[in-house]
Each structure stands twice: as C-alpha cells, then as structure tokens.
Amino acid sequence: MRTLEGGVTAPKGFRAAGVAVGIKAEGGKKDCALVVSHRLASLAGAFTTNLMKAAPVKWTEAVCRWGKARAVFINSGNANSCTGPQGERDVVETAQRVAQAIQARAEEICVCSTGVIGVSLPMGRVLAGVDACAKGLSNRGSRDAAEAIMTTDTRPKERAIETSFGASLGGIAKGAGMIAPSLAPPPATMIAVITTDAVVEPGPLAEALSRAVTVSFNRICVDNDTSTNDTVLCLANGQAGGPTLAPGMAEYVEFEESLTQLCQGLAKDMVEDGEGATKFVEIVVEGAGSVADAEKVARAVGQSQLCKTAFFGQDPNWGRIACAVGYAGVPFEPVALAIWLEDIQLVSKGAPTAYDEKEAAARMELAQFQIRIRIGEGAGSAVFWTTDLSHDYVTLNAHYRS
Amino acid sequence: MRTLEGGVTAPKGFRAAGVAVGIKAEGGKKDCALVVSHRLASLAGAFTTNLMKAAPVKWTEAVCRWGKARAVFINSGNANSCTGPQGERDVVETAQRVAQAIQARAEEICVCSTGVIGVSLPMGRVLAGVDACAKGLSNRGSRDAAEAIMTTDTRPKERAIETSFGASLGGIAKGAGMIAPSLAPPPATMIAVITTDAVVEPGPLAEALSRAVTVSFNRICVDNDTSTNDTVLCLANGQAGGPTLAPGMAEYVEFEESLTQLCQGLAKDMVEDGEGATKFVEIVVEGAGSVADAEKVARAVGQSQLCKTAFFGQDPNWGRIACAVGYAGVPFEPVALAIWLEDIQLVSKGAPTAYDEKEAAARMELAQFQIRIRIGEGAGSAVFWTTDLSHDYVTLNAHYRS
Numbered sequence: 001m002r003t004l005e006g007g008v009t010a011p012k013g014f015r016a017a018g019v020a021v022g023i024k025a026e027g028g029k030k031d032c033a034l035v036v037s038h039r040l041a042s043l044a045g046a047f048t049t050n051l052m053k054a055a056p057v058k059w060t061e062a063v064c065r066w067g068k069a070r071a072v073f074i075n076s077g078n079a080n081s082c083t084g085p086q087g088e089r090d091v092v093e094t095a096q097r098v099a100q101a102i103q104a105r106a107e108e109i110c111v112c113s114t115g116v117i118g119v120s121l122p123m124g125r126v127l128a129g130v131d132a133c134a135k136g137l138s139n140r141g142s143r144d145a146a147e148a149i150m151t152t153d154t155r156p157k158e159r160a161i162e163t164s165f166g167a168s169l170g171g172i173a174k175g176a177g178m179i180a181p182s183l184a185p186p187p188a189t190m191i192a193v194i195t196t197d198a199v200v201e202p203g204p205l206a207e208a209l210s211r212a213v214t215v216s217f218n219r220i221c222v223d224n225d226t227s228t229n230d231t232v233l234c235l236a237n238g239q240a241g242g243p244t245l246a247p248g249m250a251e252y253v254e255f256e257e258s259l260t261q262l263c264q265g266l267a268k269d270m271v272e273d274g275e276g277a278t279k280f281v282e283i284v285v286e287g288a289g290s291v292a293d294a295e296k297v298a299r300a301v302g303q304s305q306l307c308k309t310a311f312f313g314q315d316p317n318w319g320r321i322a323c324a325v326g327y328a329g330v331p332f333e334p335v336a337l338a339i340w341l342e343d344i345q346l347v348s349k350g351a352p353t354a355y356d357e358k359e360a361a362a363r364m365e366l367a368q369f370q371i372r373i374r375i376g377e378g379a380g381s382a383v384f385w386t387t388d389l390s391h392d393y394v395t396l397n398a399h400y401r402s
Numbered sequence: 403m404r405t406l407e408g409g410v411t412a413p414k415g416f417r418a419a420g421v422a423v424g425i426k427a428e429g430g431k432k433d434c435a436l437v438v439s440h441r442l443a444s445l446a447g448a449f450t451t452n453l454m455k456a457a458p459v460k461w462t463e464a465v466c467r468w469g470k471a472r473a474v475f476i477n478s479g480n481a482n483s484c485t486g487p488q489g490e491r492d493v494v495e496t497a498q499r500v501a502q503a504i505q506a507r508a509e510e511i512c513v514c515s516t517g518v519i520g521v522s523l524p525m526g527r528v529l530a531g532v533d534a535c536a537k538g539l540s541n542r543g544s545r546d547a548a549e550a551i552m553t554t555d556t557r558p559k560e561r562a563i564e565t566s567f568g569a570s571l572g573g574i575a576k577g578a579g580m581i582a583p584s585l586a587p588p589p590a591t592m593i594a595v596i597t598t599d600a601v602v603e604p605g606p607l608a609e610a611l612s613r614a615v616t617v618s619f620n621r622i623c624v625d626n627d628t629s630t631n632d633t634v635l636c637l638a639n640g641q642a643g644g645p646t647l648a649p650g651m652a653e654y655v656e657f658e659e660s661l662t663q664l665c666q667g668l669a670k671d672m673v674e675d676g677e678g679a680t681k682f683v684e685i686v687v688e689g690a691g692s693v694a695d696a697e698k699v700a701r702a703v704g705q706s707q708l709c710k711t712a713f714f715g716q717d718p719n720w721g722r723i724a725c726a727v728g729y730a731g732v733p734f735e736p737v738a739l740a741i742w743l744e745d746i747q748l749v750s751k752g753a754p755t756a757y758d759e760k761e762a763a764a765r766m767e768l769a770q771f772q773i774r775i776r777i778g779e780g781a782g783s784a785v786f787w788t789t790d791l792s793h794d795y796v797t798l799n800a801h802y803r804s
Binding site: 048049050051052053079081082083084116117118119223224225226227228303304305306309310312313315318319320322323324325326327331332334335337347349350351352389390391393394395397398399 | 481483521705721751796
C-alpha cells in the first residue's frame with residue numbers, strides 16, 4: 001500500500017473535469033464537476049440520514065440500489081434541497097444530459113449538489129456545466145473536479161492509494177461546515193467520490209464502503225448539523241484486472257484497508273479545513289463496553305460547544321470534557337475516569353492529577369493535539385476528529401447562506 | 403394567580419441571605435446563599451442526569467428521597483464537582499455547619515454548588531459563609547440570595563406568584579452557560595430554589611414539580627452541554643394553612659399551574675441572560691405524533707449551531723431550520739413541512755414561499771422572535787427556548803474556566 005498523486009483519476013479508466021459556469025455567486029469559481037468511468041462500474045454509496053433529503057440524494061440512492069454507474073456529476077453553489085417537484089425534475093434532466101454527453105443511460109449517472117438550500121437550480125447553467133465538463137474530461141482532471149465541488153472549503157481535497165496487488169483507489173471530497181455526518185449505511189454537507197480500478201462486485205463493494213465510512217466520515221464533526229445532502233460514492237470499474245475481490249480473500253482485506261485509509265484521510269482533510277477551525281483535535285475513547293459506547297462518548301466531547309470553545313481558547317479545561325463524558329448517555333463509573341492531553345494525564349480516578357497547568361496549556365498551542373479518555377476496563381474504543389469553535393466560525397455562519 | 407415581589411421570601415415562613423466570603427475570584431462578589439424554612443418543609447427535587455454528578459448533587463438527592471428539608475445552602479465560584487472523596491466530606495461538613503447554625507439536623511439541609519469543576523472547596527471560606535448567612539437571614543433576603551448564586555449571569559433571577567387560595571410560591575435561579583438541562587425526574591449548571599407556603603406532602607409536590615420541570619427548565623438551552631450540577635429544589639412549608647393539596651383538588655391544579663408558570667418564568671430568564679446571547683428565540687413545533695416527538699424537533703433546532711449562528715446574523719435562513727428538523731430523529735413527511743418566522747410563512751409544503759426576504763430579516767432584528775414549525779397533522783406540540791450563538795459566547799467560553 002502506498003500513496004499516489006492523481007486523486008480520482010489515479011485509478012485506470014477514470015477521467016474527470018471541473019468547470020465554472022456561474023452557479024456560484026463569486027464569479028469565475030469552478031462549480032461543476034464530472035467523474036466518468038470508461039466502463040460501467042460497480043457502485044456503492046452512503047447517504048445522509050436526514051429526512052429532508054435533497055432531490056439529488058434520492059435520485060442517486062436509486063442508482064445505488066441498481067449497483068452500477070458510469071459517472072458522477074456534482075454542482076456546488078446550490079444544494080437543490082427543499083426545492084419540491086421542480087428539484088426532482090431538474091435532477092432527471094441533469095442525469096439525462098450527462099448520459100447523452102458520455103453515451104450512457106440516465107440511470108447510470110449519479111448526481112450530487114451542495115450549496116444553498118431552497119433555491120431551484122439555474123438549469124441553463126447546470127446543463128452548460130454538463131456539456132463543458134464532458135468536453136474537458138481528462139485522465140488528469142481530478143484536481144479541477146476537487147476544486148469545483150468546494151463550498152466554504154479553503155482548499156481542494158484529493159487522495160490516492162495503490163494496493164500491493166496492482167489496483168488503485170482515488171478520492172476527492174468537500175466539506176467544511178454542516179459537518180456531523182450520519183450516513184446510512186453509516187456521514188455534513190460532505191461529498192466524497194471514490195474511484196477504484198479494482199475488480200469488485202457491488203455487494204462486497206458496499207460492505208467494504210459501509211465499514212470504511214463508519215470509522216471515517218461518521219467519526220468527524222465541525223458543527224453539530226447533519227446535512228440534507230451528504231453523499232459518499234465509490235465506483236469500481238475493474239480495469240486493473242486480476243481476480244474478483246470477495247470476502248475471505250487477502251486482496252479484499254487489503255482493498256478494504258486501503259479504502260478505509262483513503263476515507264479516513266479525506267475525512268481528516270475536512271476537519272482540518274473545517275469552518276473557522278484553528279485546531280484539529282483527535283478524541284480517543286478507550287475502556288468502553290462496546291465500540292458504539294466509545295463512539296458515543298467521543299462524539300459527545302467532539303460536539304460539545306464548551307469543549308470546542310476551550311480548544312479555541314487553548315485552555316486545558318478537562319472539567320468540560322468530564323462533563324461531556326457524563327452526559328453522553330453511556331454508563332460508566334465516574335471514579336474510573338481518566339483523561340490525557342497528549343502525554344499529560346489530567347484526570348485519574350475521576351479527580352484531577354497534580355499536572356502542570358502551563359505545560360498542559362502549551363500542548364494546546366499546537367495546531368493538532370489528542371485528548372485520550374478512559375472510562376473503564378472494557379474492550380470498546382473509538383477515535384473521533386473535531387475542530388475548535390472559533391470567532392471565524394461564528395462570523396462565517398452568521399452570514400453565509402447554506 | 404398574580405405575580406408578587408419578594409422571590410423565595412415572598413411565601414410565609416421563609417428567610418434568606420446572601421454574602422461574600424471570597425470563594426469567587428472577583429473580590430467582593432456574593433458567593434454564599436442560604437434559604438431557610440421556619441418549619442420542616444416537604445421537599446421535592448430534580449437533578450442532572452449527567453453521570454459525573456457533583457458531590458452536593460448526590461447529597462441533596464439523598465435528602466430529597468427522605469422528602470423533608472429545613473434549608474438550602476448554595477455556594478457559587480466552585481462546583482465541588484470531580485473532587486473525589488474530599489468533595490463528599492466537604493458537603494457533609496457544610497450541611498452539619500448549616501444544621502448547627504439553624505438548629506436542624508444535617509439530613510434536613512440541601513447543599514448546592516456551582517462554578518469551576520475539579521477544584522476542592524475552600525472550606526474555611528465556605529464555613530464562614532454558612533455562619534455569615536445564618537446571621538444575616540431575613541424575610542426580605544431573596545435578592546441577596548439570588549445575587550449570591552450567580553456565575554456568568556449578568557443579573558439575578560427571582561420571581562413570585564400568589565394563588566387565589568392564599569398560598570404563594572417564590573423562586574430564585576441562576577444559569578447562563580452549560581445550559582441544556584436534562585433533569586430527572588426531568589434540567590445546565592442551572593440551579594433553582596422554589597419556596598411555597600402551600601400545604602402539600604412530598605409525593606404530590608414531587609409529581610407537580612416533575613411535570614413543571616418537563617415543560618420549563620427541560621425546554622431550554624444556551625449551549626448543548628448538560629452540567630454536572632443542575633438542581634431544582636422546591637420546599638413547601640405549609641404555613642399558608644388551608645387544606646392539604648392533593649391530586650384531584652382544584653387548588654392542587656392551580657398550585658401546579660402556578661408552579662409551572664414560575665418555573666417557565668425562571669427558565670426564560672436564564673435564556674434571556676444566556677452567555678453572549680443577543681436573541682431570545684422561541685421555537686414552537688406543532689403537528690407531531692406526540693409531545694416527545696415535538697420536543698425532539700424543537701430541541702434539534704434550538705441546539706443547532708448553524709441555526710443559532712443564523713439567529714445571531716439575523717438571517718432568515720430557513721434552510722438550516724429545515725435541515726435540523728430533518729435530522730431530529732422524528733419521522734415526518736418532508737412535503738408536510740411548514741415554517742413561520744413570527745407572522746411570515748417561509749416554508750409551505752416543504753418548499754419556500756414567495757416571502758419578502760427584507761421583511762423576514764426585519765423580524766429577526768427584534769431581540770425576541772418566534773419560529774413556528776409544523777411537521778404534520780398530529781396533536782403533539784412543544785415549545786422550546788434558546789439563544790443565538792454569538793462572538794461574545796465564544797470569547798467568554800474560550801477563557802472562562804467552568
């Protein structure tokens with residue numbers, strides 16, 4: 001397993017493009033992306049659990065049920081969410097135009113949107129975007145696509161990995177706010193498109209993706225809001241050749257490990273670029289009765305407004321951490337609680353240690369630090385990644401119309 | 403039913419005091435309060451559901467199980483939370499000192515603390531505070547007590563009501579941050595002490611208090627953090643005379659209505675004085691399948707960081723409201739969703755109306771406004787009160803050590 005350049009166009013048989021057609025208010029910023037597989041690919045997806053699902057999410061879930069796709073079209077600047085029947089028609093029209101442009105069927109086209117909620121898509125521009133993307137497709141187009149899906153992101157997010165058995169995986173993602181993914185089968189408006197040339201059928205692909213999403217996109221938050229548009233898609237076109245990957249095979253295990261690593265990398269990229277974020281904080285919870293319990297505790301701390309403002313203030317305020325652990329809804333013995341900030345133990349047996357306050361504060365001056373929490377002797381553990389809550393977050397969201 | 407002056411000392415047979423003994427870092431600010439009933443009173447309470455319960459919470463829960471009390475002693479500036487066995491011993495010593503000073507038994511003394519977590523109480527000062535309070539008790543001492551329990555509060559909170567049958571109820575409360583009460587029997591560090599001279603046994607008193615708390619303190623949030631110290635106490639000393647109130651009696655119904663009104667008044671006072679708050683927002687949810695479902699939806703909107711920053715920005719960003727409704731975990735038909743901002747309907751049938759954006763924004767310039775959400779045709783409805791999320795909230799909590 002080694003990292004590669006090239007994002008979604010690193011695997012064989014994938015081309016991508018990103019263009020600007022004026023959907024975004026800020027003139028000249030790219031806002032349409034297209035990722036196309038040369039062959040019909042196995043498809044797996046994970047979608048927001050928000051009941052106010054945007055029209056493109058409902059369409060793409062249906063494509064996923066079929067399990068095969070040729071392409072993913074994404075526009076930024078408009079979420080096509082809460083747009084009624086018009087929104088549904090717009091998705092169909094978009095898929096049809098993509099299908100026409102790349103000689104596929106509409107049912108083989110995934111469509112994603114991200115941006116403002118409740119405004120109908122400017123379809124003239126969207127269709128122009130489809131055409132321009134189709135003309136600009138390139139096997140080096142991943143960066144353009146990654147740029148075109150950005151909203152409040154400050155930088156594009158792309159990663160790629162090569163497995164030891166010759167297959168590759170690539171991904172692009174966006175997401176900086178409305179990030180508290182809760183994907184099912186388990187993630188903000190975050191959107192991630194993963195490509196691979198591995199040979200894998202839709203079923204085993206969906207299983208591997210579901211497990212990877214559970215420990216990556218579903219383990220992050222920027223705020224506590226789960227978007228109406230969260231989507232993770234994985235297309236496997238088999239162009240690397242070799243055996244068909246299936247559970248029980250060493251190659252499948254490595255494939256899933258690679259997929260998990262790719263998803264975690266992209267998820268962490270989102271947190272690092274979170275709205276207003278000045279800190280990247282890793283929360284590790286250990287000693288819980290189950291992974292689910294550990295995750296609940298980690299999420300309570302990672303989503304706590306008081307913990308997040310303390311992270312911003314670089315204040316080793318373990319009392320707020322202990323408080324969040326206490327209301328997480330997971331049973332534990334308060335006297336068993338232990339908390340570490342990096343290498344410094346702040347709390348032991350439910351009470352503060354004689355740690356050096358200045359030394360602890362110094363650890364929090366780092367751009368990235370870890371909080372480790374032990375709540376008992378159970379085998380359940382989980383890792384969660386979060387940001388701080390800063391003035392820039394408030395400024396950005398008091399006025400940005402999402 | 404009519405409102406009175408006098409807070410906890412409005413009902414007959416109650417005295418109170420508030421003094422400064424240097425527990426708070428800021429010199430000269432009152433930090434010890436004592437409320438004393440002339441007679442042994444019926445006692446009911448509601449306490450935080452946080453598992454990291456502070457030592458005074460555990461002690462006072464035990465007093466509540468007995469159902470009788472003479473007094474409530476409260477210190478601010480230190481929460482006596484996460485303080486191990488020393489914290490437990492300090493509570494007992496405090497109760498004993500109060501008992502000695504007012505000629506009662508230690509088991510009849512409720513003890514509450516609020517302030518910094520994880521630092522042992524300065525017992526010399528606390529005991530001096532008990533003595534000074536006991537000496538200063540007055541039937542006009544409510545305001546001093548209300549001032550002495552403040553932490554980040556900017557003003558004292560006290561209310562009183564007189565019933566038509568001659569009994570009175572009074573209350574003091576504190577709480578401006580770490581406010582997302584989840585009390586059981588159903589509330590931040592919020593602390594409220596309610597007194598009444600009604601004649602009512604502990605059982606019926608507990609029932610009425612539980613129902614009142616459910617629709618008052620448990621319907622508010624400032625942040626999303628449920629404190630380790632939340633406590634609501636109600637002492638009924640019977641000194642108004644008259645019949646013993648019991649379920650089925652008209653007087654009991656009026657008593658409960660008065661208690662509910664008092665609790666809602668104090669709960670709203672907390673939200674209005676919430677940390678950094680520039681807005682008081684009432685969230686009304688209607689048409690849900692049950693009250694519990696309606697409350698869940700109202701809470702999701704009221705706790706959403708993105709909704710709260712939009713409130714601060716005075717941006718009628720109904721998309722974020724619809725998004726929060728969608729992830730609340732309550733089933734509904736998205737096409738049934740309707741949203742009003744004061745008298746302006748923003749969303750109908752799941753999609754935006756042709757409302758006037760400027761007119762809507764003007765409604766949000768008010769210090770107080772209402773968001774009404776209808777999710778179907780069910781009979782379940784709930785009201786929830788919340789603040790905005792402002793720069794002052796971030797500034798305050800990045801540095802205040804709670």
